[in-house]
Amino acid sequence: MRDADVSHVLEAVRQALMPIRWKAGKAASHLTKRIRLGHLPVGTSLDEYNAVILVMIGMDSVMETAFPLRDPTTYLADPAYSYLGRLQELWHE
Known part of the structure; x- marks a missing residue:
């Protein structure tokens, strides 16, 4: 990934963390699903839930999906x- 792309991703992450921005109408249903x-x-x-999840966001800073942090390697193995x-590593590069 090019430096410019990484910078764009970091800005998207910063925006997403202020606070986490769920897609419209998805927060409650996603929480209910994970409990179920x-x-x-x-x-x-x-x-x-927001404090203990692995978040995947789009470049628009809106959350695409979230997973409980049981085994993130499963999700991160997806080539998509x-x-x-x-x-912490990204902020200090």
Whole structure:
């Protein structure tokens, strides 16, 4: 990935973290689905979920999907995604 692309991605991440921007109408249904699938305990709030998820965003900074952090290597193995690193690593490059 070129430096300009990485810079664009980092800006998208910064925007997405202020606060996490779910697609319209998706936050509650996604939380309900993860609880139903047993990925989260009953009673988990959206704020709690936002704090423990792997987030995949589009270049518009809107969340595409999110996963509980049980085994992120499964999701990151998909060639459709580009792993750039942990936020702490990216911020300090």
